[in-house]
Amino acid sequence: DTEVTQTPKHLVMGMTNKKSLKCEQHMGHRAMYWYKQKAKKPPELMFVYSYEKLSINESVPSRFSPECPNSSLLNLHLHALQPEDSALYLCASSQEPPGATDTQYFGPGTRLTVL
């Protein structure tokens, strides 16, 4: 089973709203990732969690706040977003530490629209 699930599938929010994106995997992976993808562009890495600890933050604005409550769950809390933050938000997971198999498996994504 190589399934990563994400909720919600679609989200529309105003610039003053607070919302959260959720991601879950049951592959026993201990590395989890958030990516942002704009139309016709490749995914851009936002955050990496390793063993539930934030290991990489790619200079993402503080209006995006990640959280890893346990080894299977990853959240992305959103607050005071801008219209330019509208994008497809992708969660991924992989084995940790990376070794013979370091493939990242992506969830279906959350399509976010900020009005």
Next chain:
Amino acid sequence: QKEVEQNSGPLSVPEGAIASLNCTYSDRGSQSFFWYRQYSGKSPELIMFIYSNGDKEDGRFTAQLNKASQYVSLLIRDSQPSDSATYLCAVLLRSARQLTFGSGTQLTVLP
């Protein structure tokens, strides 16, 4: 210089033909190489991964890696209209953890 470059698209091939997708990378320390397929509005789906020089075959797909030339390719044999998608080449430097993507090649298989 872009870290991962893919042949500019879009690429169109007739049904049943071989589609050839190419990718070059700049970091010689790169260790793992991936091809993802992405349909419009969907998330990337892993097609192939390759770690060692040479060819790796999986059904109609063959990945080729040449580390000396810093080149990785994907061949799709007997292309089908359902193969029409954007193909993303991705390279991983394990120590950096970051999966670096190319800009993608849009493939259209014409019936």
